[in-house]
Amino acid sequence: MKITIIGTGLIGGSMALTLRANSLAASIIGVESNPTHAATAIERGIVDEILPLEDAVRKADVIIISIPVDSTEKLVPQILSLLNDNQVVMDVGSNKKAVCDIVSSHEKRGRFVATHPMWGTEYSGPAAAKSDGFAGNAVVICNREQSDKDAVKVVLKIYETLQMKIVFMNAGAHDIHAAYVSHISHITSFALANTVLEKEKEESAIFEMASGGFESTVRLAKSNPDMWLPIFRQNRENVLDVLNEHIAQLKKFRSCFEKDNYEYMRNLMENANKIKRIIK
Amino acid sequence: MKITIIGTGLIGGSMALTLRANSLAASIIGVESNPTHAATAIERGIVDEILPLEDAVRKADVIIISIPVDSTEKLVPQILSLLNDNQVVMDVGSNKKAVCDIVSSHEKRGRFVATHPMWGTEYSGPAAAKSDGFAGNAVVICNREQSDKDAVKVVLKIYETLQMKIVFMNAGAHDIHAAYVSHISHITSFALANTVLEKEKEESAIFEMASGGFESTVRLAKSNPDMWLPIFRQNRENVLDVLNEHIAQLKKFRSCFEKDNYEYMRNLMENANKIKRIIK
Numbered sequence: 001m002k003i004t005i006i007g008t009g010l011i012g013g014s015m016a017l018t019l020r021a022n023s024l025a026a027s028i029i030g031v032e033s034n035p036t037h038a039a040t041a042i043e044r045g046i047v048d049e050i051l052p053l054e055d056a057v058r059k060a061d062v063i064i065i066s067i068p069v070d071s072t073e074k075l076v077p078q079i080l081s082l083l084n085d086n087q088v089v090m091d092v093g094s095n096k097k098a099v100c101d102i103v104s105s106h107e108k109r110g111r112f113v114a115t116h117p118m119w120g121t122e123y124s125g126p127a128a129a130k131s132d133g134f135a136g137n138a139v140v141i142c143n144r145e146q147s148d149k150d151a152v153k154v155v156l157k158i159y160e161t162l163q164m165k166i167v168f169m170n171a172g173a174h175d176i177h178a179a180y181v182s183h184i185s186h187i188t189s190f191a192l193a194n195t196v197l198e199k200e201k202e203e204s205a206i207f208e209m210a211s212g213g214f215e216s217t218v219r220l221a222k223s224n225p226d227m228w229l230p231i232f233r234q235n236r237e238n239v240l241d242v243l244n245e246h247i248a249q250l251k252k253f254r255s256c257f258e259k260d261n262y263e264y265m266r267n268l269m270e271n272a273n274k275i276k277r278i279i280k
Numbered sequence: 281m282k283i284t285i286i287g288t289g290l291i292g293g294s295m296a297l298t299l300r301a302n303s304l305a306a307s308i309i310g311v312e313s314n315p316t317h318a319a320t321a322i323e324r325g326i327v328d329e330i331l332p333l334e335d336a337v338r339k340a341d342v343i344i345i346s347i348p349v350d351s352t353e354k355l356v357p358q359i360l361s362l363l364n365d366n367q368v369v370m371d372v373g374s375n376k377k378a379v380c381d382i383v384s385s386h387e388k389r390g391r392f393v394a395t396h397p398m399w400g401t402e403y404s405g406p407a408a409a410k411s412d413g414f415a416g417n418a419v420v421i422c423n424r425e426q427s428d429k430d431a432v433k434v435v436l437k438i439y440e441t442l443q444m445k446i447v448f449m450n451a452g453a454h455d456i457h458a459a460y461v462s463h464i465s466h467i468t469s470f471a472l473a474n475t476v477l478e479k480e481k482e483e484s485a486i487f488e489m490a491s492g493g494f495e496s497t498v499r500l501a502k503s504n505p506d507m508w509l510p511i512f513r514q515n516r517e518n519v520l521d522v523l524n525e526h527i528a529q530l531k532k533f534r535s536c537f538e539k540d541n542y543e544y545m546r547n548l549m550e551n552a553n554k555i556k557r558i559i560k
Contacts, residue, residue: 118489118490118491119491119492120491120492120493121492137491137492138488138489138491140489165488167488167489169485173485177485177486177489178489180475180476180479180486181476181485181486181489181490181491181494182489182491182493182494184472184475184476185472185493185494185496185497185498186493187530187533188468188472188497188530189497189552190533190548190549190552191526191529191530191532191533191548191552192464192465192468192526192529193551193552193553193554193555194529194532194548194551194552195460195464195522195525195526195529196460196461196464196555196558197551197552197554197555198525198529199460199521199522199525205449205453205457205461206457206460206461206558207558208418208420208445208447209398209418209420209447209457209458209461209462210398210461210558210559211398211399211400211417211418211461211462212399212400212401212417213400213402213462213465213466213500214461214462214465214559215559216465216496216497216499216500217465217468217469217496217497217500218465218555218559219496219559220493220496220497221552221553221555222553222555222556222559223549223553225546225549225550225553228549229542229545229546229549232537232542232545233542233545236537236540239537240534240537240538241479242475242479243530243533243534243537244534245475245478245479246471246472246475246530247527247530247531247534249471249472249474249475249478250467250468250471250523250526250527250530251527252471252474253467253470253471253523254520254523254524254527257512257516257519257520257523258520260516262509262513265509265512265513266505266509268470268471268474269470269503269505269508269509270505271473271474271477272469272470272471272473272474272477272501273473273501273502273503273505274473274477275473275476275477275498275501275502276502278476278486278487278490279490279494279495279498279499279502
């Protein structure tokens with residue numbers, strides 16, 4: 001299978017490394033606008049060569065788009081127009097409704113498969129790519145009925161090779177769930193980092209005292225704004241709903257402190273403990 | 281060294297395991313009110329025997345109190361009154377001002393050393409105890425000048441054996457920093473879990489989609505209310521300050537969404553990225 005990866009960063013680069021390690025990719029072409037990333041992608045063996053977009057698309061059986069969601073939205077229709085009836089294009093973005101909407105009446109819609117592999121780290125770029133991240137995590141494939149069967153089959157083969165658990169979902173439902181299980185975690189983490197950076201002037205004390213719990217809740221604050229700002233913006237309605245709910249939940253804790261109502265605070269904490277059912 | 285551990289849970293149990301593994305503890309006596317925990321502590325070799333409080337205190341060179349902070353506050357003065365001039369008592373609680381205040385004029389104040397090892401997990405009880413958690417993390421020793429020099433020396437020996445980085449700090453300053461680098465992380469995590477549990481009725485979708493980022497920000501929501509409620513309550517003023525600041529920071533994100541001000545949202549995210557300086 002000849003694969004073209006548009007965007008050789010964390011996700012695209014990791015896919016390339018894993019697909020190559022599993023011999024699914026006979027050759028991998030990269031499209032990369034950042035020259036430093038292009039050099040790293042070659043150096044790390046993520047791609048065999050870097051080509052201009054149209055060349056790279058023409059030479060591939062499968063095109064994987066792994067760039068920020070706002071650019072993805074623009075690029076998918078352009079690429080679809082270049083494809084023959086055997087080629088497949090898939091994206092890996094964190095939102096699915098915008099991209100599905102924009103291609104819904106494209107004459108080549110069937111050649112596109114909308115996917116979201118639920119894995120990432122707070123790091124970005126091809127230097128952060130790794131081959132063991134995807135295995136065991138879920139990938140959501142959206143609006144499957146709008147993709148050609150053979151195109152879905154190719155994409156399933158890729159995700160099976162990545163050892164991901166395949167979940168089918170409507171794009172709108174996906175975006176709501178993604179707001180809850182991914183996007184809000186990033187917002188709270190950014191906000192928590194700012195809380196600490198704002199008030200803690202004695203940085204040495206944080207340096208010394210910060211341990212696992214703190215690191216766990218703020219590590220996502222290291223995430224790249226170039227990737228996350230377009231996600232938040234595109235999924236604005238859902239993220240805003242969840243953010244409002246989250247602020248309301250924090251205010252319940254505040255109110256408990258203000259009223260010295262520790263019985264209710266205990267109820268809040270015991271309810272939160274139920275998350276054990278969801279994460280082991 | 282004969283050590284008595286009061287409370288054989290995550291912290292006390294982990295200390296016992298580590299001190300025994302490093303041969304600093306010749307024998308370890310446990311004091312444990314929960315019969316199931318007592319049985320587990322014996323079974324796992326955390327303690328040699330479980331004894332009543334007064335017996336256990338009388339037989340020890342060092343007494344380590346690792347129970348919730350509200351109980352610690354009551355117990356330290358009682359234990360001090362039982363000690364001879366060679367024995368040492370230390371606590372390991374998440375707040376330091378309350379306990380230091382309460383013993384400040386105790387005739388045996390010098391025999392007490394106030395400490396806070398900055399390590400833990402979201403799990404509790406002796407079953408969760410492990411011997412490799414403390415190494416490399418910081419321990420804060422508070423109001424050192426109020427403890428006898430020989431008592432501090434014994435406690436330093438213990439934390440050196442646990443391979444912790446020793447930091448000296450005023451108890452009041454400690455509690456402010458702890459609110460920022462530990463307590464607020466737990467509040468946000470409890471609140472985030474409630475946010476998701478409240479709105480996500482389709483739990484199967486969370487199960488399937490939740491990945492590393494989500495788990496990282498909510499794992500502290502599994503923490504034990506019996507331990508954390510007293511910490512929040514005792515450090516109320518500081519935690520409330522930080523919580524107010526955190527809500528204000530989240531509202532900045534909300535305002536950006538409401539006003540479609542993504543330039544300012546980018547500034548917020550880029551500022552949050554500075555946390556890289558603090559956590560690697």
